[in-house]
Amino acid sequence: MEDPSPRDDTSNVAEAPPTLPHCQLTAAELVAKSIAPVKREFLRPPPARNCDKSVDDNSDDKVAPQVAAPAPILKDKKSKRQMKRDRRQEQKSVLHICPTVAKSGNVNSCVYSENCRFSHDLEAFKSQKPADLEGVCPFLSSAGPCPYGLACRFGGTHKVDNVEVATSANVDKKNSEMNVLTKDVQRLLWKNRMKFPKADAALKLLGLQVQGKKPKPGGNDNDGETDGSNVDGNGCCREDSSEVLEEDIVDKADVADEVRRSKKTKCSTDEACDAPTNGGVIIHEKDVGKSCKQSEPESVVGNIVEDNDKCLKLHPREKEIIDFRDKLYLAPLTTVGNLPFRRVCKGLGVDITCGEMAMCTSLLQGQTSEWALLRRHSSEDFFGVQICGAFPDTVARTVELIDDNCTLDFIDINMGCPIDIVVNKGAGSALLTKPMRMKSVVEASSKAVSTPLTLKVRTGYFEGKNRVDSLIADMGNWGTTAVTVHGRTRQQRYYKLADWEYIYQCARAAPSNLQVLGNGDVFSYLDWNAHKSDCPELSTCMIARGALVKPWIFTEIKEQRHWDITSGERLNILKDYVRFGLEHWGSDSKGVETTRHFLLEWLGYTCRYIPVGLLDVIPPKINWRAPSYFGRDDLETLMGSDSAADWIRLTEMLLGKVPPGFTFAPKHKSNAYDKAENG
Template structure:
């Protein structure tokens, strides 16, 4: 640790500088804690406050002390430049073949001269950087470290006999839900058969989409009147939100309107063996379907042989469709998941990865959920998207969250996950505010299309027995809340639970969450539907208040509060404000780094990946103000902390909003950063009203 400086040492007396503390008013008088709280400023005790910024023309204390400056902005590189760097890295001697690194034998690679990695073991040893401090995270495993010589802790490796004699801590700790190579190849070639979802879609009258059909239906939707107000005065629920000619189809299982991407099937199904009427015009030319011998239309892909049904397969599909109609499970007959009074860690983009969930689990979280995964990417076999479904053995109640704009995409994704993964529930995101998601018709965009919400939930819940949950916001537009009019229908459509984030999409994360509206929705929900509230929970006081104010609320989901202080779960369970020390916080970061190296690897790439996600997390933790420094307890999530000194150098460093200081913390745990290292947080966590997470 560096010697104390003006930035990390003791606080100089404000009187000595003649400056006014940052939390003072315009007349120089000290603001009261109540005034600071009213302005959403954390009321830090005066003895810990930094002096205000110096006047123009004077050098800043940090600059005089030679402290590193913030602003490690990532340089934007062209695709050609990035490709050139990747090619140069492949030619580097440090890019050693994994097989040779694991065994230390040059002849172990079966690709020989065709291998795209380096086989120069001597050059690798000469250029390899020094080992990092600490032990290899795989020392307790039954097998040797999978990264061998490439491990940044290779000096601590034991011989095979000693490793076998050492009790293994990895026997009970393992990861699951990995993407199998044979499954990935089938997905790449669009040959993965998902009969349950196709049978369910046919039963609902929903045919599988392609681009041309989506385009036509979007044109139809654009001509329909806007449906922002969803009246429930006449008790018809969301039927009032669609044109009258479409509501007539809601009560007929054989007929479905063209709203929201569904192709209408207007043929009566009195005779199951009679083929449906042939599609005409554009639908016939652009959405051609291959027909089995019984006349049932099926999806036609670019690879015709993958979807050409044999006589036996066609009869099986027909049987499944009939069984699905006759043996359809009522939502209350499906598998149940009990979330009541459990501490639920929300799915968090980028930061809510498996190592972070493991840390939260060790600190008291009961339920965990993976980051949001796009259904289309999962169906394409993208390994990076499937990584979001990974589960650790310590996550005893675990769910995955998916996002999709159309019923066929969601139904097929749900069946694929149920078939290939071990999960306790599947959550469908209908509240994501990010433009990239909304512009594709998913996330919050679904709040403007209740009939598509209905189709998606019914298709998903009828495809698998795994409980289906839904996450929504209050509305798309500010001041036009509509979930209260849909809450009963969501339970009837087949959802086991619904989480309501108390903000609209237009509101994003500005202003406080509307918990009164969450209470109103919870009161209208049927007994079979569990309602969870989400928004601004940052202490056990917040948790207790929401639970006592609304007994019908099943539980509360914890999101950004866990990013700032993951020990929030411990505080709730122990009903106390934990004045955690900087050393205890550093130990939590050490635990994160350890499990991160287990997850991403202990080689050079794994170390830098762990560092990247650690820095993303540190961009949130700097907003936490220790309990012992506050005049008013507990801290609220919307409070902006002023510039302050901690009770020791490490606490001061952790309070810094400078990216350079976050990098310094990462170097304490993972060694020096590589030459030319840059970092810019993916989410603007210091912009309280524009954060994309939560």
């Protein structure tokens, strides 16, 4: 059975002949047409149609033109220079009060004084500030005042008389965010002065680094080891090993001998045997790691030991053992898989979370927006980040940079993203056509850091030409801990159902030291059980769109039941998301509207959920499309609407009225499989 494409999605519901409406089809016939078999008493009457309309106009998705119509947005599109000029003028408006002034309430508190780019007119700000929202300030539970002060949209609840303010430092620890890029590191990245000794040494050892000439101005400052004629915008070497001149390759034996001579590790066999474990994960003691690192030169890469060394030594480059088996894994999801959403899923039972895909080139440039994708909440006890790059040096340096500046459990390298802008740069799914470059990327990254590396791949690039099974046997030798196989090719995008038989084939062909995870169309606990029982070699299943449509799928799997969740329970989940969003993006007007925007993006997926109590056949499948139906109450009917206007109404129940002139066009339409989450 094929998953309907975006072009077929609206016409799929109208497949039945006009003389045979949905209410006259049997449940089996509806399922065969990928139409959800909603009970007849909940079906809406078919809408009135004009016979002169085209097939697209005849679809039941009568609100789709309102959601996806790009004309108003394209008409007002401005150049980057004009947008920057508008932002500066907007910052000078009285509603954009200086954050320092808003927090302190004192006009003279800003160190920039008249040179500040924000307004300092407190009285004008107070007179034009929007009315406070219902509820309490999300920062009242933390020690200290609200960081947004007068700009907070919940300013009326800042009085200590109304709410008891916690003073314990433990509260901050429970609600803290990690992996924040420091200004010092960011400045080094901006000026291209960041050093990458481990990555550069790994590239030399593998023969992937060219030396002898200094890079061009603006290239990465790596002691003149990169030929300036072969660097990209970040100073990264863009050559494959087959293209490097023989006389420029560093002799691997000489490097290895130099490493052996300079190595003076202090780790002992007793330390290796006594290393504590937690759920299969080896935890290296801080003092052991320090003693090893202090005695190493910066050029040490890999776990190289003397051949005549009879003592098994624990080297800090030795990979930790990460056990993914039987754990619930939330996939990295672009746009919607943000930190507040992961916190919601964490409360609903997920075990492993991963940040949104970040581009290596943007991270190496120190872009704040890209580094925000690496943020981790303290409640995420098993957390990884996902990066995407095209060349070994770019990825290796990014991995080293993340390992030095972030707290995480693993780093996932995306080799399956199907989006054109990524593939055209040679990253994502494009790497599936270049297995030698895949190998170089993984080997260089693995030798640069001790953090475990994982891969995310698709079955292949072209439809009908799967190739991961031919590479899976070697991936364990490259230095990766686990591989997630998404059961579709790049060319298929999200059009067809995932090929789980091929995923099983890859899992059975994998070596014992490589864990294989499956991904694609897991939408109920029965799907999870079936995949686990059909292939015991499969470590676990990664859940992506299923979690977007119903994040309580993790609860269903752990409790082994279909949860006929009520509209009130779903609303409480949305309330939790709003609270987490305000804590993450801020409680001022900008933070409120940012939270609203991402909530609307998520509602574009949750509207696809059909309550199991309304279905004649269970379990539901992710490729089913619902006819127009009534819910069991007004709120459930509203939540099932595919109209963006109804999504906005839901956000107004939680975040107040939208500002004047507010418009919304979803970035990721729920029925557009080719523009859903990356990889």
